[in-house]
Amino acid sequence: MIRLAKLCALALAAIVFVATGATDTGRLPADQLAKAVRSDSISIPTPGELFAALGKSEKTNWSGQYRGPMPVTYRNRAQIALNLGGLIADGFIAVQAKDSQQVKNIGSDIIKLAKALGVSEHLLSRGKSINEFADNNEWDTLQEELEATQNEVKSSMQSHADQDLVILVTLGGWIRGTQVVTAAIMQNYDERSAKVLRQPALVRFMQSKINEVSPELRQEPLVKDVSEQLNGIEKAVSFPAGKTPAVDDVRKVNEAVTKVMTEIESKELPK
Amino acid sequence: MKRWLPIFLSILVLAASVAVRAETDAEVRARKDALDVAGAFSNDGFKIRDGHWCGVLKPHEHALVAVNLYAGNQYWFSTASAEPAKIAVSVYDESGKQVTTESYNNGEKAAAGFSPANSGQYLVSVDLVEGDGGSFCLVYSYK
Numbered sequence: 001m002i003r004l005a006k007l008c009a010l011a012l013a014a015i016v017f018v019a020t021g022a023t024d025t026g027r028l029p030a031d032q033l034a035k036a037v038r039s040d041s042i043s044i045p046t047p048g049e050l051f052a053a054l055g056k057s058e059k060t061n062w063s064g065q066y067r068g069p070m071p072v073t074y075r076n077r078a079q080i081a082l083n084l085g086g087l088i089a090d091g092f093i094a095v096q097a098k099d100s101q102q103v104k105n106i107g108s109d110i111i112k113l114a115k116a117l118g119v120s121e122h123l124l125s126r127g128k129s130i131n132e133f134a135d136n137n138e139w140d141t142l143q144e145e146l147e148a149t150q151n152e153v154k155s156s157m158q159s160h161a162d163q164d165l166v167i168l169v170t171l172g173g174w175i176r177g178t179q180v181v182t183a184a185i186m187q188n189y190d191e192r193s194a195k196v197l198r199q200p201a202l203v204r205f206m207q208s209k210i211n212e213v214s215p216e217l218r219q220e221p222l223v224k225d226v227s228e229q230l231n232g233i234e235k236a237v238s239f240p241a242g243k244t245p246a247v248d249d250v251r252k253v254n255e256a257v258t259k260v261m262t263e264i265e266s267k268e269l270p271k
Numbered sequence: 272m273k274r275w276l277p278i279f280l281s282i283l284v285l286a287a288s289v290a291v292r293a294e295t296d297a298e299v300r301a302r303k304d305a306l307d308v309a310g311a312f313s314n315d316g317f318k319i320r321d322g323h324w325c326g327v328l329k330p331h332e333h334a335l336v337a338v339n340l341y342a343g344n345q346y347w348f349s350t351a352s353a354e355p356a357k358i359a360v361s362v363y364d365e366s367g368k369q370v371t372t373e374s375y376n377n378g379e380k381a382a383a384g385f386s387p388a389n390s391g392q393y394l395v396s397v398d399l400v401e402g403d404g405g406s407f408c409l410v411y412s413y414k
Contacts, residue, residue, distance in 0.1 A: 028335070028367035028394065036335040036394050041322040042409070043337045049320070049413055053341035053390075140318065147321040195342040201365060201392035202339040241365070241389045 038205055044170055045202070046150065047089040047177035048143050051096050053196045054181050061187065062097035065180045066090070069105075071267060072112040078223050081165040082264045084113045084153065085172025091130075091146045093180055100134035103142060107131060110149065117165070119156035126152060164213040171206050171226070172264060175257050182254035186247065194245040197253055200238040203230060222263065229260050297353035298325040301408035304351030308380050309412045312347045317412035325408040326397075328352065333398040336409055340393050345386045348395045350409045352379040356402025360409075363394040 037043075054060055070087060074080045087110050094102035107130035114123050126149045133142040150173070154166045178197070185193045207230045210218065217223055236253045239245055245253075294302070302323055309319045326334050340346060352358050360383040362370050370393070372383040379402075387393065397407055 026361075026369040028363050028369075028396075030367065032335060033363075033365075033367050033394065036337040037324060037326070038337045039324060042320075042324045042411070043339060045339050045341065046320065046322075048318070049344065050341060052318075052413060053343035056343050143318065144321065151321050192343060196390050198342075198390040199339060201337070205337075205339075241391065 040154070040166060040170055040209070041151070043202075043205060044174070046147050047092040047173050048095075048147060050177045050181055050196060051092055054184060054193055055096060056192075059188070060096070060184045062093055062184075063099060063102075064187070065093050065183060066097075066102065070109060070265065072109055072116070074113075074116065074267075076220070076222065077117060077162075077165060078168055078217060078220050079264065080113055080116050081157075081168035082172035082175075082222070082226070084110065084117070085150075085169040085174070086176035086261065086264065087113060087172075088146060088150045088153075088169070089173045089176035089180070091149075092143065092177070095139055095142050095146065098137070098139055100137060103134040104131050107134070114153055114156075117153075117157070117162065118160060119153055119162075123149065123152060123156075164217050167206065167209040167213065168223070171210070171230075174202070174206065175260055175264070179254065179257045179261050182250050182257065185250050186254060189247050189250070191244045194250055197237055197245050197250065198239045198241070198243075200234055203234040203237055206230065207234065225263060226260055229256065232256055233260070294325055295406060297406035298408055301325060301351045301353040301406050302410070304353075304380060305349050305408045305410045308349035308351060308375070308382050309347065309410050312349070312382075312384070312412050315414075317345070317347055317414045319410060319412045323408055323410045325406060327405065328356070328358070328397065328399040328407050329404045330399060330402075332404075333396045334407065334409075336395045336397070338393055338395055338411065340387045340390065342387050342390045344413045345384065346411055346413050347382055347384040348409060348411045349382040350380070350397050350407055352399075352402070352405060352407045354402065354405035355379060356405065357400040358402075358407065359398045359400050361396045361398065363396065364389075365392045365394075367394075 087106060091106045094106055107127050111123055111127045129145055133145055154169060157165050210227050233256045236256050324336050328334055348360050350360050356379050358381045359376055360381045362372050362383055362385055364370055370385055372385045375382040397409060
């Protein structure tokens with residue numbers, strides 16, 4: 001009760017300050033822009049943020065974006081990490097669709113894939129929570145739980161000296177999220193939705209993180225292939241500020257990310 | 272054996288230096304306070320992103336953190352300092368131009384809110400207005 005009162009007071013204070021606190025305009029010099037901190041934990045948006053932006057401007061058929069069951073028997077660790085990220089994005093789609101059974105199925109697959117990477121110990125309790133929240137239709141809490149699951153997978157990887165795989169989980173999630181969003185926009189195009197696709201700096205940042213992984217991992221055929229294709233994707237999402245992507249632009253992004261996603265899912269790795 | 276010892280020690284030191292840095296008590300405190308600020312916006316339907324950035328603010332310096340945002344969403348960037356100070360948050364677009372934000376300032380806690388017209392990269396600046404500096408933490412929420 002005391003906590004609630006504190007929060008209300010803070011919210012009230014915020015409203016008071018909002019009315020008076022508009023900032024003066026200024027400009028940052030280019031050298032400072034270049035020195036800005038960039039980190040996976042805050043600079044890369046989650047699939048949930050992307051879907052939240054899309055969900056406002058149109059009636060999205062989220063369940064129409066499901067894909068068939070994914071094999072959870074991959075052997076290549078880089079491929080498992082990329083697919084794990086994609087699967088977490090699928091979890092966010094099921095939350096948007098408010099489909100409790102689909103959330104539970106995906107939660108179970110996330111645990112299986114995480115187990116293959118040796119990071120499942122802490123995740124078992126997350127899996128149970130996901131099931132409980134899904135049974136109770138607690139969609140906001142489920143979204144938070146999925147975000148927390150994704151972060152727990154990543155921190156577990158860091159503590160197991162699998163730091164290099166973290167960016168692959170993030171990248172897999174972004175590719176799957178972008179595939180879904182572009183498909184949904186193509187089905188029901190509107191300008192406000194299409195604006196979410198402009199993300200050149202984000203793709204550039206993920207590319208730079210991949211360039212920092214160990215040479216052995218970078219030379220793996222799938223990682224090399226995904227990295228090369230990211231250059232094309234960066235161009236496809238580099239719209240000038242203020243320009244709304246047309247249907248054709250959306251289709252090009254969709255084709256580019258679908259091609260990468262197909263390779264990530266494939267049991268046959270590129271040679 | 273003696274020849275290998277320095278090499279082994281160098282590797283050990285190198286490994287320790289690249290290991291993930293644990294957060295200090297001050298950063299944990301600052302994060303808790305930043306989450307308290309963000310919690311106030313949750314009443315208005317904002318979801319707190321499960322990610323944060325902690326750093327150190329020095330007098331006459333600001334911390335600049337890059338974020339990638341989506342047009343159509345509304346955002347609040349909430350920050351808190353672990354030590355007594357007056358801090359402020361401002362947001363710049365990818366060209367470095369400051370964007371107009373709603374703001375909340377309360378000593379060592381501050382927040383800035385806005386709705387981007389364009390998707391893309393933005394820079395969140397945490398400024399030390401008064402005080403000797405120290406640890407701070409930044410979180411953000413969206414809806």
